[in-house]
Amino acid sequence: MSDTVALSLLARQPLCRPEVSGLPRYNSGLSEEEVQRRYGLKNIVKLGSNENPYGPSDLVKSGWDVLMGRLGRYPDAGAATLRSDIAKTCGIAHDRVLVGNGSEQIIRMIAEAYLSPRDRVVTVRPAFGLHEICPRMMGAVVDAVPITAEATFDYAAMLAAVHQPTKLLMFANPSNPVGCMMTGEALRALIEACPPDTLIVVDEAYREYAEQDPDYPDARAILEKQARPWIILRTFSKAYGLAALRIGYALTSSADVTATLDSVRDPFNTNMPAQVAACAALADTAYMQDCVSKTVAERERVVQLLVTQGLFVAPTWTNFVFVRTPMLADKLSTALLERGIIIKPWKEAGFENWIRISIGLPEENNIMLRALADLVL
Numbered sequence: 001m002s003d004t005v006a007l008s009l010l011a012r013q014p015l016c017r018p019e020v021s022g023l024p025r026y027n028s029g030l031s032e033e034e035v036q037r038r039y040g041l042k043n044i045v046k047l048g049s050n051e052n053p054y055g056p057s058d059l060v061k062s063g064w065d066v067l068m069g070r071l072g073r074y075p076d077a078g079a080a081t082l083r084s085d086i087a088k089t090c091g092i093a094h095d096r097v098l099v100g101n102g103s104e105q106i107i108r109m110i111a112e113a114y115l116s117p118r119d120r121v122v123t124v125r126p127a128f129g130l131h132e133i134c135p136r137m138m139g140a141v142v143d144a145v146p147i148t149a150e151a152t153f154d155y156a157a158m159l160a161a162v163h164q165p166t167k168l169l170m171f172a173n174p175s176n177p178v179g180c181m182m183t184g185e186a187l188r189a190l191i192e193a194c195p196p197d198t199l200i201v202v203d204e205a206y207r208e209y210a211e212q213d214p215d216y217p218d219a220r221a222i223l224e225k226q227a228r229p230w231i232i233l234r235t236f237s238k239a240y241g242l243a244a245l246r247i248g249y250a251l252t253s254s255a256d257v258t259a260t261l262d263s264v265r266d267p268f269n270t271n272m273p274a275q276v277a278a279c280a281a282l283a284d285t286a287y288m289q290d291c292v293s294k295t296v297a298e299r300e301r302v303v304q305l306l307v308t309q310g311l312f313v314a315p316t317w318t319n320f321v322f323v324r325t326p327m328l329a330d331k332l333s334t335a336l337l338e339r340g341i342i343i344k345p346w347k348e349a350g351f352e353n354w355i356r357i358s359i360g361l362p363e364e365n366n367i368m369l370r371a372l373a374d375l376v377l
C-alpha cells in the first residue's frame with residue numbers, strides 16, 4: 001500500500017472515541033451579531049436563550065471598575081467567597097457547594113465523574129440538550145421518557161423507567177424546554193422508586209420563576225430526607241441576569257460528592273469577574289425578585305395572546321413558553337430570523353413543530369406576537 005493510500009484511509013478513520021463521533025450537537029442558537037450580519041438588520045429581538053432581559057442588578061455594575069484593576073491575577077481556584085455566600089444563602093455547609101463555568105460545566109463534570117460506558121441514565125424528552133449529550137459522551141445509555149400529550153411530565157412512565165437499574169436520574173424542574181413543573185408528591189415518589197445507588201440530579205435553572213407558585217416543591221428538603229447521593233443545580237444565567245459571565249453552582253448531598261466532582265474540575269474553572277458579580281447578584285435578591293415578577297406577569301400576558309391566536313402553549317413555570325405551531329419550527333424560525341426575531345425551534349424527532357420563546361421586554365414580546373400572527377395565521 002502506498003503511503004498516500006494509507007494516509008487517506010487513516011483520514012477516513014475517526015481518531016476520536018466512537019461515543020464522540022456519534023454525539024448530537026448542542027443547539028446553542030444564533031447570537032445577535034450573527035443575525036445582524038446574516039440578514040443585514042440593525043434591531044434584533046433575542047428570545048432564544050431564556051436570558052433575563054433586564055440584565056443584572058446595579059450592585060453587579062457598581063463593582064465593575066474595581067475588577068478591571070485585578071485582571072492580571074488568577075482567580076481564586078476554589079471560589080471560596082462565592083461558595084461561602086451561596087452556603088450562607090442556602091443554609092448549607094460550604095463543602096457541599098461547588099461552582100462551575102455555568103451549570104452546564106457541572107453537568108459535564110457529573111458525567112465525567114460518575115458515568116462509565118453502558119451505565120443507564122434516565123431523563124425526559126424533550127430535555128435540556130446537555131442532559132443527554134454529556135452522558136452519551138461518556139458512553140452511557142440514555143433513556144429519555146417522553147412528556148405526555150398535555151405537555152406535562154409523564155409520572156407513570158418515569159416511575160417505570162427508574163425500576164430498571166439506573167445510575168443517574170437527571171432532569172430539570174421546571175423543565176426546559178417544556179416549562180412544566182413536577183409536584184412535590186411526584187418528585188418524592190420518583191426519588192423513592194429509584195434504586196438506592198442512583199445518583200439524582202435535579203436541575204433548578206428556572207427555580208426562581210417557579211417559586212412564584214407555592215406548589216413548587218423544595219427538592220432539597222425532599223432529598224435531604226433520603227440516604228442517597230444527590231445534586232441540585234442552579235445558575236446565575238437566568239433570573240440573576242449573568243448569562244455572559246458563565247457561572248452556576250451545585251448543592252450536593254455530602255462533602256464526598258463535592259470532592260468527587262472537584263476531582264474532575266478544571267483548577268480555575270470560574271473566572272474572577274464572574275465570582276465577584278455572582279456574590280453581588282446574590283446580595284440583591286430584591287432586584288432579582290422584581291425581574292421575576294415582571295417576567296411572570298409578561299409571560300401570562302403572552303400565553304393569553306398566543307392562546308387567542310389558536311396556538312397550543314404548554315403550561316409553564318419558567319421565563320419561556322413552549323408552543324406547538326401549525327408550521328415546521330425550522331421554517332417558522334427562519335421566517336422570524338428574517339425579521340430579526342430569534343426564538344428556538346425544536347429539532348428533535350416528534351417535536352419538529354414546537355418552538356420555545358423566551359419572555360423578553362414587553363415591547364419585544366409585542367414584536368414577536370405580531371410577527372407570529374402574521375406568519376402562522
Ligand SMILES: *Cc1c(COP(=O)(O)O)cnc(C)c1O
Binds near residue numbers: 050176234243247
Ligand atoms: C440554561 C440552563 C442551564 C445552563 O445554565 P448555565 O449556568 O448558563 O450553564 C442548565 N440547565 C438548564 C435546564 C438550563 O435551561
